[in-house]
Amino acid sequence: MVDVIETDIAVIGAGQAGLSAGYHLHRAGLQVEEDFVMLDRSPAPGGAWQFRWPSLTLSTVNRVHDLPGMEFVDTLTGEAPESVVAAEAVPRYYRAYEAKFDLRVRRPVTVNVVCDREPRFRIEAGETVLSARGLINATGTWEKPFIPHYRGAELFAGRQLHTKDYRTADEFAGERVIVVGGGISAVQLLDEISQVTSTTWVTRREPEFREANFGPDAGRAAVAMVEDRVRRGLPPGSVVSVTGLLLTDRLKAARDRGALNRLPMFSQITSNGVRWEDGTSVNADVILWATGFRSALDHLAPLRLRGPGGGIVMDGRLATRVAANPRVHLLGYGPSASTIGANRAGRAAVTELLDTLNSN
Structure with a gap:
C-alpha cells in the first residue's frame, strides 16, 4: 500500500522557475518537506541545462539570470567566464543554490498524473504520492520537443533529429544537413554545422536580424505579446518575431560563408531529401528539426x-x-518562460497561491 504524503503545496520541477518558487515559499515562512514538497524528474540539479549540447557556452546562451538571493557565478571558478560550458556551470550554480537555501528536492521523481480531488490534489509519481492543497507546476518544455508533420516524413532514408538530440557538429561531417527553424537555437546549430559540412537552412518565415541587443522596450513588447496570448487562452507564441535574431560576429561569419541563405518551407519530404511545391528539391542525409x-x-x-x-x-x-x-500556477508557461521571467513569476505565484489557500 502506497503512503500518501500530505503537504500544503507541491512544486513540480526544479529548474529556474521551480527553484525561484521554492525560495519564495521559504521566505514566506514555509518549511520544505513539511509545508511544501519539491519534485524533479532529473537525476541531478540543473534542470534542462544539464542536457544541453557541450558547445553551448555562457557566451552563446541568451543570458542566465540570477536566482533570487544568490548571484550567478560559476561555483568552480568564482566567476562567469563566457567560455564556460553552460551544461556544467548552470547545474553547479543550481546545486549550490539548493544547498544554500536548504531546498531538499526529491529526485529523480517523474510525476505521472495529477488529479483534482477538491479541496486537494493527488499527485502520483511512482512510489511517491502527494496530497496537496495547491500546485506550482514548473516542468518547462525540454521533455516536449516539437517536430511538425510533413508529408513523406516516414519515407526519408536518412536521419531525423531534434535540437534536444544535438551534441556536436562533428558527427555530421561529410553529410548534407537541412536545418529547419528560425529561432536562436536554429541559427546557433546552423553556424556550427556549416563549418564542417554543407547545410541548407529552411524556415517558415523570413528571419529578421538586428545588429544590436534589443533594449528594454523590445523586451517588454515581447513579454507583453506572449502574456496577451495566454490571458486570452491562446497557446504561447514565439518571441523571436518581436525581438528578431541578434547578428553576432559568429553569425556574420556564417552569413559570409553563405550559411544564412534561407529557403522557404518545403512542402514534402522524400526518401532522399525534401521538395517544394514548384518541384525544386534538395538532397539530404540529415534533417535537423530546430x-x-x-x-x-x-x-x-x-x-x-x-x-x-x-x-x-x-x-x-x-x-x-x-x-x-x-489553486494551480504554471511557471515557465507563457511570459514566465525566460530565466528572468521565471524569477519574477516565482514570487508572484507564491504570493497569489498563498492568498488563495489562506482564504479557503
Whole structure:
C-alpha cells in the first residue's frame, strides 16, 4: 500500500522557475518537506541545462539570470567566464543554490498524473504520492520537443533529429544537413554545422536580424505579446518575431560563408531529401528539426486546463495563475518562460497561491 504524503503545496520541477518558487515559499515562512514538497524528474540539479549540447557556452546562451538571493557565478571558478560550458556551470550554480537555501528536492521523481480531488490534489509519481492543497507546476518544455508533420516524413532514408538530440557538429561531417527553424537555437546549430559540412537552412518565415541587443522596450513588447496570448487562452507564441535574431560576429561569419541563405518551407519530404511545391528539391542525409518545444503538461491532463484551441486561460499579476483553477500556477508557461521571467513569476505565484489557500 502506497503512503500518501500530505503537504500544503507541491512544486513540480526544479529548474529556474521551480527553484525561484521554492525560495519564495521559504521566505514566506514555509518549511520544505513539511509545508511544501519539491519534485524533479532529473537525476541531478540543473534542470534542462544539464542536457544541453557541450558547445553551448555562457557566451552563446541568451543570458542566465540570477536566482533570487544568490548571484550567478560559476561555483568552480568564482566567476562567469563566457567560455564556460553552460551544461556544467548552470547545474553547479543550481546545486549550490539548493544547498544554500536548504531546498531538499526529491529526485529523480517523474510525476505521472495529477488529479483534482477538491479541496486537494493527488499527485502520483511512482512510489511517491502527494496530497496537496495547491500546485506550482514548473516542468518547462525540454521533455516536449516539437517536430511538425510533413508529408513523406516516414519515407526519408536518412536521419531525423531534434535540437534536444544535438551534441556536436562533428558527427555530421561529410553529410548534407537541412536545418529547419528560425529561432536562436536554429541559427546557433546552423553556424556550427556549416563549418564542417554543407547545410541548407529552411524556415517558415523570413528571419529578421538586428545588429544590436534589443533594449528594454523590445523586451517588454515581447513579454507583453506572449502574456496577451495566454490571458486570452491562446497557446504561447514565439518571441523571436518581436525581438528578431541578434547578428553576432559568429553569425556574420556564417552569413559570409553563405550559411544564412534561407529557403522557404518545403512542402514534402522524400526518401532522399525534401521538395517544394514548384518541384525544386534538395538532397539530404540529415534533417535537423530546430523547431522548438511545447509545454510539458501531459501529467496535468486530468485537470482539463486546456481550451478547444490547446491553450490555457491564465490570469493573475504575471499570468501564472490558471483562471479556471486558482489553486494551480504554471511557471515557465507563457511570459514566465525566460530565466528572468521565471524569477519574477516565482514570487508572484507564491504570493497569489498563498492568498488563495489562506482564504479557503
